[in-house]
Amino acid sequence: MSPVFMESSAREVAMRGVVAARAQLDELELRLIACSADVAQTDAGRDVAAWQVAHNRRDRKAARADQRLAEALDRRYEVLRAGLADGTVHVDQAHVIARALDDLPAEVAIETRAKAETVLVGLAAQHTPSELRRLGKRILQALDLDDAEAALARRLEAEEASAFKKTSLSLRPDGDGTTRITAVLPDAVAHRLQTYLDAFTSPRRSERRGEGTYPQILGQAFCSLLERLDPAILPQHGGRATTVLVTISLESLRNDLGVGEVVGGEALSATEIRRLACTAGIAPVVLGGKGEVLDLGRERRLFSNAQNKAIAFRDKTCRAEGCDMPASMCETHHWREWSKGGRTDLNDGVSLCSHHHHRVHDPRYTADRLANGDVRFARRR
Structure with missing residues (x-):
């Protein structure tokens, strides 16, 4: 039917x-994997996982994880294997439980390990793999052992040290104006x-629901976070606080459609340069018609913390007309741009949310300061 x-x-x-039946099939497959080294050897395979990749089109990472679990169930964790066999534990939970048991400190007694296995298998009836992962890290405390706290501390210290060694970050330009960031933290x-x-x-989630997916909004938030970092608190770089140098012609600096270049080669519109000057350490390298340096401009820093607090206290919310974003979540915009002699003082600062801060620098819009201090936007026709 x-x-x-x-x-x-x-x-x-x-x-x-179906879930229980799948668990039982998974247990059967894991038992087969555990005793099939000879199958892999028939065509000189490195191990059963490699044979699975070659003959069953398995993902290499998943195949190796299954082989590790199969060996653990066969050699160490009979209670966990039985849970899979009767369908009360599914394979995702089994991976987590086996990892938690393997990560117990070496000095934990065999009897304690067996008790921990029984408890975690029982907890699988009420908890997801993510929840079991958290419970597994504290299983010794749950067993109320005398040295559980010390054992957990040692385990966490080892885990944190390992995590630091694994930490990495890479940036790869995609060539379309974006850079792909890959990080392990x-x-x-x-x-x-x-x-x-x-x-x-x-x-912003409710007001921006129609403007993109949550990962897109999160990416935009990451950009805002970086732009709001105070360069004054960053480590010294080349003998000075980290500053972004931007080369731009004098004419381009004055035009809405001009183009500049970050020292290092990436092109930026003059509009974006002016916007960044509100929230980052920017020093414009102004060039003449033949490319000579006319002026190495002063670095534009963020408003100080005290100034930001004073402006937020004064404005209460984003000053874009009709926007109620709290000022504490806004950026401080230089109303008179640095390219036009603007200063970083209270009278020149206005609270704008990230959305409206982008719009105030967007040449498609006009932005007028009203008598009450609000900013009114209108799309150019």
Whole structure:
């Protein structure tokens, strides 16, 4: 019978049954993997995982993970294997439980390991793999052992040291105006980054729901986070606080459609250069008609913390007409641009949310300061 024609209660029973049946099939496959080294040797395969990749078109990473789990179930974790066999534990949970047990400190007694295995297998009936991962890290505490706290501390210290060694970050320009960032970070640092980005995105989710996916909004929040870093607190670079040097002709600096170039080769519109000058350390290298340096402009720093607080206290919200984004979540815009002699003082600062800060530098829009201090936007015709 097609599931479409089944009663809702029958479909519920069927879905539960399918999950249990899949777990039982997975257990059978893992038992086969554990005893099939000779199969891999028939065509000189490195191991069963390599044979799976070649003959069953498995993903290499997944095949190796399955082989590790198969060996763990065969040699160490009979209770966990039995949970898979009777369908009470599914394979995603089994991977997590086996990893948690393998990560227990070497000095943990065999009896304690067996008890931890039994407890985690029992918890699988109520918890997802992610939840089991967290519970597994604290299983010794859950067993109420005398040295559980010390054992957990040693384990976390080892995990943190390993995470730091694995930390990496690479930037690869895609050639279309974007750069792909790939990073591996310690969990604590990643959590801090997530918290910072949530601070940028949370108040905006409802108003920007139609403007892109959550990953897109998160990426925009990451850009805003970097742009709001105070260059004064960054490490010295070449004997001075980190500054972005931008080369631009005097004529381009004055035009809305001009183009400049970051020292290093990337092109930027004059509009973007003016916007960045509000939120980053920017020093314009102004060139004459023949490319000679007419002026190495002063670096434009962020408003000071005290100035930002004063402007936020004064403005309360984004000053774009009708926008109620809290000022604490806004950026401070230089109303009179540095290219036109603007100064970093309270009278020249105005709170704008990231969306409206981009619009104020967007040549497609006009922005007028009203008598009450609000900013009114209108699309150019």
